Amino acid sequence: MSDPEVVVSAPGKVILFGEHAVVYGRKAIASSLDLRTHLEVHLLPDSTSVTLELPDIHLSKTWQMADLAAARPTDVDLKNPSPPSDQYLAALHRLAGTDADNTDARSLALLAFLYMYTSIHATARRCPAGRFHASSQLPPGAGLGSSAAYCTALAAGLLTMCDVITRQEGKNGADTAWCKDDLEVINSWAFQGERLIHGNPSGIDNSVSTFGGAISFKSGEISAFKSVAQLKILLVNTKVPRSTKVLVQGVRDRYNRLPAIMEPVLNSIEEISCTCEKVLQELGSPTVEIKENTQGKYYQVLEELVDICQCLLNAIGVGHPSLDKVSSITSKHGLHSKLTGAGGGGCALVLLRPDTAADVIDKVTTELRDCGFDVWETAIGARGVSQHS
Numbered sequence: 001m002s003d004p005e006v007v008v009s010a011p012g013k014v015i016l017f018g019e020h021a022v023v024y025g026r027k028a029i030a031s032s033l034d035l036r037t038h039l040e041v042h043l044l045p046d047s048t049s050v051t052l053e054l055p056d057i058h059l060s061k062t063w064q065m066a067d068l069a070a071a072r073p074t075d076v077d078l079k080n081p082s083p084p085s086d087q088y089l090a091a092l093h094r095l096a097g098t099d100a101d102n103t104d105a106r107s108l109a110l111l112a113f114l115y116m117y118t119s120i121h122a123t124a125r126r127c128p129a130g131r132f133h134a135s136s137q138l139p140p141g142a143g144l145g146s147s148a149a150y151c152t153a154l155a156a157g158l159l160t161m162c163d164v165i166t167r168q169e170g171k172n173g174a175d176t177a178w179c180k181d182d183l184e185v186i187n188s189w190a191f192q193g194e195r196l197i198h199g200n201p202s203g204i205d206n207s208v209s210t211f212g213g214a215i216s217f218k219s220g221e222i223s224a225f226k227s228v229a230q231l232k233i234l235l236v237n238t239k240v241p242r243s244t245k246v247l248v249q250g251v252r253d254r255y256n257r258l259p260a261i262m263e264p265v266l267n268s269i270e271e272i273s274c275t276c277e278k279v280l281q282e283l284g285s286p287t288v289e290i291k292e293n294t295q296g297k298y299y300q301v302l303e304e305l306v307d308i309c310q311c312l313l314n315a316i317g318v319g320h321p322s323l324d325k326v327s328s329i330t331s332k333h334g335l336h337s338k339l340t341g342a343g344g345g346g347c348a349l350v351l352l353r354p355d356t357a358a359d360v361i362d363k364v365t366t367e368l369r370d371c372g373f374d375v376w377e378t379a380i381g382a383r384g385v386s387q388h389s
């Protein structure tokens with residue numbers, strides 16, 4: 001089997017504070033994770049077909065180029081993509097073999113690929129037949145932005161394949177990213193892919209996956225943190241399956257029923273994000289000398305924010321008994337946890353202090369694993385979407 005012509009990867013993410021509120025234009029704080037989704041593109045010049053291989057969701061599907069070409073839209077702005085028209089979306093569903101109200105993993109993954117492939121190749125100079133293979137270190141559907149990492153890797157791979165963005169030669173074969181303008185293009189396409197998977201995404205997930213590091217995000221405005229790497233967290237996957245699209249719609253329904261109650265809750269979540277932003281800026285500031293005792297003060301604030309935020313997320317309807325179980329185990333050992341991502345199961349984060357004792361971490365990890373949860377300590381602030389030589 002030939003080596004892939006293009007290999008790209010994009011990181012998942014953890015939302016520290018602000019999930020769901022960010023969909024309503026409030027500020028959220030998120031950071032990329034050192035867990036990545038890889039896309040390999042294998043060109044088959046003599047072939048007339050395109051194959052998508054998604055082993056993580058046990059899916060492989062092949063189309064004839066002519067059928068994909070027939071679905072191509074005519075009015076694509078490659079630098080500024082727009083959502084598919086109803087007619088175009090219907091053509092994509094026909095190619096996927098799905099119907100409009102499908103929210104299962106396979107349908108959503110196929111739609112995102114077909115939309116990007118047919119749109120990006122609509123006006124590109126070349127439209128390669130080939131095999132697209134996407135696999136991930138991220139658990140799909142668990143709140144770690146697997147959909148965003150998938151869409152960001154797809155966008156980077158397809159745009160690179162079609163020479164819409166400039167391939168950067170890495171120094172002595174090292175991994176490379178793209179220039180800022182090209183990253184903006186990747187992010188725009190990834191956001192459109194997220195729209196097909198999430199329904200009504202804020203854009204924070206694909207932005208973190210594209211640019212990497214830690215950011216504060218509000219209505220598309222991104223500001224990068226200089227340093228947040230010193231934040232240590234445990235990630236806990238309850239393995240309770242859930243769909244972000246369904247959860248985001250559930251919050252929308254509650255908002256429509258009780259706007260006067262939901263508005264102040266969303267405002268409080270935003271205040272939590274703003275407070276966290278100030279604390280992280282001080283913790284990461286090279287000029288503010290963080291003494292031993294003041295550091296404890298900062299972490300005490302973050303721990304209180306974690307507890308309050310979890311209660312507010314329960315109030316908007318995205319909690320789950322498995323997440324309550326994580327909170328009760330961690331609080332027994334003096335640690336603090338909250339759901340991350342859309343909630344309803346999936347992952348929680350546990351905030352660790354620099355001086356959290358190893359035996360406390362071991363005890364909590366064992367108790368959580370005894371509940372059947374996956375637990376791992378992770379580094380946050382990984383690099384964004386990258387191209388691998």
Ligand SMILES: Nc1ncnc2c1ncn2[C@@H]1O[C@H](COP(=O)(O)OP(=O)(O)O)[C@@H](O)[C@H]1O
Pocket residue numbers: 037054055056057104105106107108109110134135136139140141142143144145146147148150197198242243244245341342
């Ligand atoms: N590695 C992957 N392979 C194929 N599809 C994926 C992969 N990762 C994510 N997806 C798509 O993204 C969906 C999960 O997105 P979502 O519900 O937003 O959860 P998450 O919290 O992981 O972003 C999956 O159902 C699937 O459609």
Ligand SMILES: C[C@@](O)(CCOP(=O)(O)O)CC(=O)O
Pocket residue numbers: 015018019020021022023142143144145146147198200201202203204205244248340341342343
């Ligand atoms: C719930 C939300 O705030 C984050 C969703 O994260 P995830 O898809 O569950 O990883 C939705 C969004 O911001 O688009």
Ligand SMILES: [Mg+2]
Pocket residue numbers: 145146147148198205244
């Ligand atoms: Mg998602």
